[in-house]
Amino acid sequence: MVHTEMRRMGIMRFLQLVICLLLSMAVFHGCMGNDDASIQLNDDVLGLIVFKSDIKDPSSYLDSWNEDDNSPCSWRFIQCNPVNGRVSEVSLDGLGLSGKIGKGLQKLQYLKVLSLSHNKFSGTISTDLGLIGSLERLNLSHNSLSGRIPSSFDTMNSIRFLDLSGNSLSGSIPDDLFQTRSSLRHLSLASNSLEGQLPSTLARCSYLNTLDLSKNHFSGNLDFASGIWSMRRLRTLDLSHNAFSGTVPEGVIALHNLKQLLLQGNGFSGPMPLDIGLCPHLNTIDLSYNLFTGPLPDSLQRLNSLSFISLSNNMFTGDFPLWIGNISNLAYLDFSSNSLTGSLPSSIGNLKALKYLSLSNNRLTGNIPTSLAYCFQLSTIHLRDNGFNGSIPAGLFDLGLEEIDFSNNGLTGSIPRGSSRLFESLQDLDLSRNSLQGNIPAEMGLFANMRYLNLSWNNLQSRIPPELGLFQNLTVLDLRNNTLYGAVPGDICESGSLAILQLDGNSLTGSIPDEIGNCSSLYLLSLSHNNLSSSIPKSISKLSKLKILKLEFNELSGEIPQELGMLENLLAVNISYNQLIGRLPLGGIFPSLDQSALQENLGICSPLLKGPCKMNVPKPLVLDPDAYNSQMGGHRQRNESSNLTRFHHHMFLSVSAIVAISAAILIVSGVIIISLLNVSARRRLAFVETAMESMCSSSSRSGSLPTGKLILFDSKISPDGICNPEVLINKAAEIGGGVFGTVYKVPLGAQGRIVAIKKLVTSNIIQYPDDFDREVRVLGKARHPNLISLEGYYWTSQSKLLVTAYAPNGNLQTKLHERVGSVPPLSWSNRFKIILGTAKGLAHLHHSFRPPIIHYNIKPSNILLDENYNPKISDFGLARLLMKLEKHVISNRFQSAVGYVAPELACQSLRVNEKCDIYGFGVLILELVTGRRPVEYGEDNVVILSDHVRVLLEKGNVLDCVDLSMGDYPEDEVLPVLKLALVCTSQIPSSRPSMAEVVQILQVIKTPVPQRMEIF
Structure with missing residues (x-):
């Protein structure tokens, strides 16, 4: 028993030990x-x-x-x-x-x-x-x-x-980024500097709802192989402002859930997909600024949810759709800058939700439908640059419109008076360049928020309503070229906000009111071609912001107030064809005014004028009595017939006039003869070129030469083949080269027609013939007197050639910096011609194309000269042919165009734009005026031309840098041209003017004949 008890107690103790151990382990693990x-x-x-x-x-x-x-x-x-x-x-x-x-x-x-x-x-x-x-x-x-x-x-x-x-x-986007992205619902890479083609793996994002790749540099064709058009769950697709090209394929219906389609600002071409109307949820479509063609598909009328559609700046054709009223939810409609024809249907009045309507710059005709007044929500309506006729529907002036632009049409009748609702809402009103008649409604003074009012170039016959001075926010008032009469209202500038006041080309009488000095914001004042009398008021000197003052062709008399010389911002003044006398103001622009701005007065004292100097003293000093009497006689005739004196300043034909008329007749006869010879020559050239094409086609078919295609834009026959291009180039003389390739002078055809052929570098060139063809044809449409015309091209996979017109006088680089001793230096007149012509050519590239064509490489070697030293810009837009634009252009331009490159291009993440061209143009001006290179390297220093001129200007001796080899030059032209160049080379891109503004400034500097002068 004892053993048994002891054994039992031992087992119990063992179990206790085990339990304690387990508890300890549990605590330890815990x-x-x-x-x-x-x-x-x-x-x-x-x-x-x-x-x-x-x-x-x-x-x-x-x-x-x-x-x-x-x-x-x-x-x-x-x-x-x-x-x-x-x-x-x-x-x-x-x-x-x-x-x-x-x-x-x-x-x-x-x-x-x-x-x-x-x-x-x-x-x-x-x-x-x-x-x-x-x-x-x-x-x-x-x-x-x-x-x-x-x-x-x-x-x-x-x-x-x-x-x-x-x-x-x-x-570029990494190829594997979308390899396993079935979970991705939202992707936005917008507003970066990404480039290249989209990876094919993007199509694996089958659950993607939003895809926003806008405002990058992506490129390539977006066909079905790209996978974009098969992403069935997409609701927002934004590819805007890239460089995508090709057509939008049929089958957009696959994007059944799509709500927003934004493709604006690309290079898409071809017709709009016919099945686009089968995407029932679409509420926004923006295809503006592309190259779409053809008529608008009828399926668009099925888009019942559509509220926004912009197709502006394309090449759509056909009649304006009659079904437009079926898209009942439409709030924004912009079809401007296309080639639409026909008239506006009355069904447009069914668009009850419409707020914005722009149909400008089309070919629309007929009346403006009265039903348009049923679009009660309308706030903006632009119909300018069409062929509309008839009267303006009065009901439109009962709406709460904010902007109305009906300019440059054929509208007749009177200006509707408007309603109280319009008085509170209207901000911009442009009815210029029509045939409107009647009065300027006095109710216009009730437009509380009016900022811009342009009624110029009509047939309005009334006084200027004094109520116009009540406008609190008006900045532009343009009433030019009507038949307005009476005096200039004294309270025309009551509000003090007016910046532009143009009343020229009317029949205004009386004096210029002293209250004109209250126009504290005014920078353009034009009162020319009227019948204004009395003296020029001193109060004009209070207009500290004034830049342009036009008072020519009036009856102004007395002396010019000396206080006007204090106007430091004044850039242009014309006071010719008046009855002014006395000294010119000593300060400001007045000492540098040329003859055309002062001529035909009673007695202005200026060394540029041959007439007498008449001072306002009891006994005037007359140096040439005969000249004085002749001048007075001329003015008596002018006073007797004031209407004729606007356009005819002498009642007789001088000997010089007879010579000029005879010369003009000879010139016109010569032009007609040369034109007839040119027609004959073109026929012969067409025959020769056709024969050459036929010969080359047979050679290519024999298999001995690589197949190619020569396209000549001005030929009626489109050749299918051509000989090996090396055959042409071997006959040619190399005349230049640069970033994009080598240029040869080539005799084309048996008649020896001279053209220039540029052999393009093959790296990074567009690889597909259709894409190359499309891009070159866009450049071929750039026709301007100051652009070298693109005549055609040749294509094979190994060689790409561009055929252009030939300029016989070489390039500006040679004439300016590489001139041999026997060649005379360029005169100032030729230099100014080159500056102005180059500016006009660049303005055409920047402002006549959407997207604008940017040159990227403005420098003297790309400015060619014809036999009369008219400039022809070459190499424009060639960067469009490069697949990888930024890397190629930037890396090469810094090497080949030192000094011409805009400073912001040192940051390669920035996109090249028009401001970069303007910088290069400013450097070009400095070269022409100074004769120096943009960067000059000395033994101990480097001279940057723009910085050098800027320092001289600040010291007040900028004319020390002018090239003396050009001989005499007018300081009043050279000085403002130099200032303009420094503005164009500003370090801050936004501070540089546009090319349109540059052209305008140059035309002001080189004041033309008064009858033709119209600065604005």
Whole structure:
């Protein structure tokens, strides 16, 4: 028994020991588990603290992030998963943070949302972000991030929302980025500098709802192979403002859920897909600024949800659609700048929700339908540059319109009076260049918010309503070329906001009111071609912002107030054909006025004028009595017939006039004879070229030469083949070369027609014949007297040639910097002709094409000269033919065009635009005026021409830099031209004028004959 009891107690003790051991182990493991959790929580704290260490936080938003805390879940802008206590969301949007997105975040292994948008983060995107496999939403938009999209992003398999827009990312999209992206719902890479073609793997994002790639440099054709048009769940597709090309294929119906289609600002061509109307949910379509052609598809009328459609700046043709009234929800309609014909249907009045209507710059005719007044929500209506006739529907002036532009049509009748609703809403009214008659309604003075009023070039017959001075916000008042009579109202500038006042070309009488000095904001005052009398008021000297003053062809008398010389901003003055006398003001622009701005007055004292100097004293000193009497006789005749004196200043024909008329007759006869000879010559050339094409086609068919295609734009026969291009070039003389290739002078055909052929570099050239053909034809449409015309091209996979007109006088580089001793230097008249002509050519490229054609390489070697030294710009738009535009152009231009490159191009992430051309043009002006190169290297220093001239201008001796080899020059032209050049070479792109403004300024500097002068 004792043994048994002892055995039992031993077993009990053993069991107790075992239980204690198990409990101890459990406690031990429990403690170990708590340590693991603590370690994991500390990973989140550590990761966020490391991330914070690279951030600048000026507003101390992240002060609550304390490294001594055991958990970050109580920190601001942090959210944690309630189950495991780990960080699931970091949202720091719009806190003004800067610095780098550095390491540390990869430790947040349970992070689902990372949003850092609208801050100032810079540098590259860390590849460590790709290590956060749990990430579902990543938003880094609107920062200053640069570099490429990390290839490590292809490991984020759970990502649903990715937004990298509004940065400076560059390069192409990684090919594998969309390899396993079936979860992706939203993708935005907009407003970066990404380039190249879209990866084919993008089509694997089958659940994508939003795709925004706008405002980049993407290129390539988007056919069905790209996969874009098969993404059936897409609701928003934004590819706008890129360089995509090709046609939009039939089959858009596959995008059944699409709501927004935004393709504006690309190079898409061909017709609009006929089945576009089979996408029933579409509410927004923007295809503007492309190359679409053909009529509008009838299927559009089936889009009952459509509220916004813009097809502007394309080449659509055909009649304006009669079914437009069927799209009842339409609020925004813009078909401007196409070639639509026909008339507006009355059904347009069914668009009750319409707010914006722009049909400008088409070929529409007929009356403006009265039913348009049924569009009660309408606020903007633009119908300018069409062929509308009839009267303006009075009902339109009962709507709450804000902008009305009916300019440059054939409208007749009177201006409707308007309603109280219009008085409160209307801001811009442009009825210019029509045939409107009657009075200017006095009710116009009730337009409380009017900013712009243009009634010029009509047949209005009335006084200027004094109520126009009541406008509180009016900045532009243009009443030119009507039949207005009476006096200029004294309170015309009562509001003080007027910047442009143009009343020229009317029959206004009386004096210029002294109250004109109240126009404190005025920078253009034009009162020319009226019957204004009395003296020029001194109060004009109060207009400190005034830049242009036109008073020519009036009856103004007396002396010019000396106070006008204090107007420092005045750039142009014309006071010719008046009865003014006395000295010119000593200051400002007056000492530099030329003869055309002063001629035909009673006695202005100027060495430029041959007539007498008549002072306002009892006994005037007359140096040439005969000249004085002749002048007085001329003015008596002018007073007797004031209407005739506007256009005929002498009642007899002088000997010089007879000589001029005889010369004109000879010139006209010569032009007619030469034109007839040209017609005959063109026929012979067409025969020769056809024979050559036939010969080359047979050679190509024999198999001995590579097949090619010569396209001559001015030929009625489109050849199918041509001989080996080396045959042509071997006969030619090399005359130049540059970034884009080598240029040869070539006799074409048996008649020896001389053309220039540029053999393009083959690297980076567009590889597909159709794309090359399309781009070259766009350049071929750029016809202007100051552009070298593109006549055709030749294509093979090995050679690409451009055929252009030949300029016999070489290029400006040779005439300016490489002149041999026997060749005379360029005169100032020729230099100014080159400056103005080059400006006109560039203005045509910038303002007549959408998107604008940018030259990229303005320099003297690209300015060719014809036999009369008229400039012809060459090489324009050739960068359009390059597949990788930025890399090629920027890397080569810095090497080949030192001194001409705009400073902002040192940052390769910036897109080249028109301002870069304007900078190069400014340098070109400086070269022509100074005769020096843009950069000159001395033994101890480097002279930058623009900086050198700017320093001389600040010292007041800028004329010391003028090229003396050109002989005599007018200082009053050279000085403002130099100032213009310095404005064009401003370091800040936005401070440079547009080319249209440059042309306008140059025309003001070189004041033409008064009868032809019209600055604005």
